[in-house]
Amino acid sequence: MVQSRVERALERVLPAADHTPQRLHQAMRYAVLGGGKRVRPMLAFAAGELVAAPPERLDAVACALELIHAYSLVHDDLPCMDDDVLRRGRPTAHVEFDEATALLVGDGLQSLAFETLAAGRLADDPAHQVEMVHALALASGSRGMAGGQAIDLAAVGASLTLPELEFMHILKTGALIRASVALGARCGSPLGRAEAERLDRYAKCIGLAFQVVDDVLDAEAPTATLGKTAGKDAAQGKPTYVSLLGVPRAKALAQELRGDAHAALEGFGARGARLADLADFIVTRAF
Amino acid sequence: MVQSRVERALERVLPAADHTPQRLHQAMRYAVLGGGKRVRPMLAFAAGELVAAPPERLDAVACALELIHAYSLVHDDLPCMDDDVLRRGRPTAHVEFDEATALLVGDGLQSLAFETLAAGRLADDPAHQVEMVHALALASGSRGMAGGQAIDLAAVGASLTLPELEFMHILKTGALIRASVALGARCGSPLGRAEAERLDRYAKCIGLAFQVVDDVLDAEAPTATLGKTAGKDAAQGKPTYVSLLGVPRAKALAQELRGDAHAALEGFGARGARLADLADFIVTRAF
Numbered sequence: 001m002v003q004s005r006v007e008r009a010l011e012r013v014l015p016a017a018d019h020t021p022q023r024l025h026q027a028m029r030y031a032v033l034g035g036g037k038r039v040r041p042m043l044a045f046a047a048g049e050l051v052a053a054p055p056e057r058l059d060a061v062a063c064a065l066e067l068i069h070a071y072s073l074v075h076d077d078l079p080c081m082d083d084d085v086l087r088r089g090r091p092t093a094h095v096e097f098d099e100a101t102a103l104l105v106g107d108g109l110q111s112l113a114f115e116t117l118a119a120g121r122l123a124d125d126p127a128h129q130v131e132m133v134h135a136l137a138l139a140s141g142s143r144g145m146a147g148g149q150a151i152d153l154a155a156v157g158a159s160l161t162l163p164e165l166e167f168m169h170i171l172k173t174g175a176l177i178r179a180s181v182a183l184g185a186r187c188g189s190p191l192g193r194a195e196a197e198r199l200d201r202y203a204k205c206i207g208l209a210f211q212v213v214d215d216v217l218d219a220e221a222p223t224a225t226l227g228k229t230a231g232k233d234a235a236q237g238k239p240t241y242v243s244l245l246g247v248p249r250a251k252a253l254a255q256e257l258r259g260d261a262h263a264a265l266e267g268f269g270a271r272g273a274r275l276a277d278l279a280d281f282i283v284t285r286a287f
Numbered sequence: 288m289v290q291s292r293v294e295r296a297l298e299r300v301l302p303a304a305d306h307t308p309q310r311l312h313q314a315m316r317y318a319v320l321g322g323g324k325r326v327r328p329m330l331a332f333a334a335g336e337l338v339a340a341p342p343e344r345l346d347a348v349a350c351a352l353e354l355i356h357a358y359s360l361v362h363d364d365l366p367c368m369d370d371d372v373l374r375r376g377r378p379t380a381h382v383e384f385d386e387a388t389a390l391l392v393g394d395g396l397q398s399l400a401f402e403t404l405a406a407g408r409l410a411d412d413p414a415h416q417v418e419m420v421h422a423l424a425l426a427s428g429s430r431g432m433a434g435g436q437a438i439d440l441a442a443v444g445a446s447l448t449l450p451e452l453e454f455m456h457i458l459k460t461g462a463l464i465r466a467s468v469a470l471g472a473r474c475g476s477p478l479g480r481a482e483a484e485r486l487d488r489y490a491k492c493i494g495l496a497f498q499v500v501d502d503v504l505d506a507e508a509p510t511a512t513l514g515k516t517a518g519k520d521a522a523q524g525k526p527t528y529v530s531l532l533g534v535p536r537a538k539a540l541a542q543e544l545r546g547d548a549h550a551a552l553e554g555f556g557a558r559g560a561r562l563a564d565l566a567d568f569i570v571t572r573a574f
Contacts, residue, residue, distance in 0.1 A: 015429055024429050024437040075394060080386035099367035100440050103390070104433050107362060107397065111428030114401045118421035127413040133420050134405035141398030142302055142311050146391050150311040153387050 002062075006041040007033070009059040010066060013116050027097045027105045028112075032070045035088045035227075039210070039282065040065040040176060044184030046274035047199065051188025057122045061132070061183045064117040068140050068176060071109035074102050076149065082232070089227040110140070123186055132186050139179035148172025152238070160239040166208065173214075174207035181275075195268075202264035206279050209257035213286040215240040216250050220286075251286060258283040289349075293328040294320070296346040297353060300403050314384045314392045315399075319357045322375045322514075326497070326569065327352040327463060331471030333561035334486065338475025344409045348419070348470045351404040355427050355463060358396035361389050363436065369519070376514040397427070410473055419473050426466035435459025439525070447526040453495065460501075461494035468562075482555075489551035493566050496544035500573040502527040503537050507573075538573060545570040 010032055015025045041062030048058040077084040077092040078099065085095050094102035117136060123129045138144055148171030155168065181203035185191055191199065218233050219242040233240045241250040261279040265272040297319055302312045328349030335345040364371040364379040365386065372382050381389035404423060410416045425431055435458030442455065468490035472478055478486065505520050506529040520527045528537040548566040552559040 019430070021429070021434050021437040021441070023441070024434060028429060071394075075390060078390065080390060101437065103362060103365065103367060104429070104437050104440075106394070107358075108429035108433040110394065110397050111424045111431075111433065113424075115421055115424035115428060118417050118424060121414075125413070126417050127408075130405050130413050130416050130420070133417070134402055137398045137400075137402035137405060140394075141402060142308070142315060142391070142395035143306070144398075146395040146398065147308050147311060150308040150388065150391050153391075154308070154310065 002042050002045045003038045006038050006062045009063050013063045024104055027101050031074045031093045031105050040069055040180040043180040046278050047181045047184030048187050049274050050271045051185055053188035057187040060116055064113040065180050067109045067113035071106040075106040086229050132183050135179055139175040144175035157237045162244055165239055169211040173211050177207035178203040198264050202261050205257045205261040206282055209254050210282050212241045212250055212254045215242045216286040254283045289329050289332045290325045293325050293349045296350050300350045311391055314388050318361050318380045318392050327356055327467040330467040333565050334468045334471030335474050336561050337558045338472055340475035344474040347403055351400040352467050354396045354400035358393040362393040373516050419470050422466055426462040431462035444524045452526055456498040460498050464494035465490040485551050489548050492544045492548040493569055496541050497569050499528045499537055499541045502529045503573040541570045
């Protein structure tokens with residue numbers, strides 16, 4: 001079971017709660033080990049299955065991805081950003097601890113992600129591992145996730161077109177999801193160029209589908225189910241797939257993207273089964 | 288001249304100001320290109336001279352170090368941290384832009400540091416480059432710089448002993464300064480173990496000297512000279528070398544550390560001249 005395996009790996013990678021500075025390390029563990037769907041680790045493991053990647057390498061990649069994701073949640077929840085008090089059904093880090101600690105939690109988790117990705121041998125050729133570090137950094141930074149967050153902030157109360165909304169999400173969530181698939185696939189025997197391109201097409205589709213589904217859930221699911229504040233997007237006047245398309249067309253788009261993702265996997269045969277299942281898992285959350 | 292060389296390298300490494308998201312990229316450039324002493328890059332270049340490192344490799348290492356340093360300043364200046372309005376003689380990033388942008392500036396600069404350190408070939412053996420990424424991440428994170436910042440925050444209004452104060456600074460500024468020397472020295476022909484240890488002893492001494500001098504300057508120099516708010520430590524009730532030792536003994540400690548740094552360089556001969564000069568430069572700022 002990938003989730004429990006990744007949970008144990010994260011436990012090991014995070015500094016112990018009694019390691020100085022203790023409050024910071026307690027808060028880092030609180031932010032990361034508090035559950036979560038672990039979608040990015042699951043994608044990395046599923047992509048690793050394509051290339052017969054050793055599980056210990058996938059542990060490290062999965063941890064790095066989840067640490068980046070967790071840091072982004074902690075910073076996004078801060079008062080100067082989304083100002084949210086609930087995450088994964090518990091108080092957000094700055095509510096449970098304090099704002100300065102939450103800021104440092106995010107900073108420290110980002111460093112820890114790169115530390116983890118550089119701690120052991122993750123590719124037969126170390127030059128490939130350097131490329132993996134580069135890919136994760138690019139996906140995380142101002143031309144990836146952090147950049148998408150900046151566009152998201154600027155979009156509050158503004159009206160975006162569908163292509164503008166899509167561009168924002170390609171950066172904000174898509175970049176790290178694509179990196180999850182790409183990094184998992186770098187841990188084993190190298191894919192050919194055409195195969196790598198098809199895998200990336202799959203990753204783009206599910207990255208977008210993931211966001212469409214998130215918007216549907218934000219509009220439809222109650223806070224208790226969601227584990228975070230529901231209906232927040234509408235309340236903040238944020239453009240979403242639901243505000244632009246309405247729920248029925250947003251759901252149809254998610255299904256279409258699922259179909260595209262499946263199509264991209266054709267040719268991988270049984271090796272792509274877990275990736276196909278994940279496309280289903282991601283989309284059917286909304287149904 | 289290292290400073291102007293590094294300035295040009297940083298210009299190239301930072302995304303262009305008209306690259307989307309533009310406001311974020313403008314703010315990142317504002318935070319990094321606004322001057323600064325570039326001590327860490329100078330240390331990397333000086334250490335690189337020990338091992339005849341190619342200057343292009345040192346450019347990348349120097350940029351990565353300076354990007355980490357710049358991100359830490361932007362986050363440290365935020366209202367929930369030191370709440371400062373002046374840095375390098377100009378408004379801090381969250382004053383010039385806004386708090387959310389400043390948060391993302393720091394996040395994006397940290398990613399960019401690792402992107403830069405993984406962008407090209409920086410060591411003859413790529414496995415060494417993976418180790419360089421690991422070293423920078425460790426020096427930046429919760430057991431390095433970010434951890435030191437957490438201890439610093441907890442120390443406001445508290446009374447620290449001299450060993451406690453030293454431990455805080457070993458993390459807060461010492462870790463990145465040691466990494467600056469170590470990474471510069473990894474860009475060329477490998478040092479022997481004994482040489483590497485002596486180099487690290489040098490780095491520890493100047494890391495601490497740097498902080499002692501900073502405390503003296505904070506107590507003695509006017510804001511205009513400093514380019515940041517002077518007398519802030521005392522105003523915030525922060526323990527410093529000056530509050531624990533007084534100015535004369537703090538200056539004597541800085542001189543002692545300079546002597547230790549010079550002693551550690553014995554045996555390197557002329558190759559260590561630039562490192563010796565930097566020890567002088569760092570300490571004599573306070574005299």
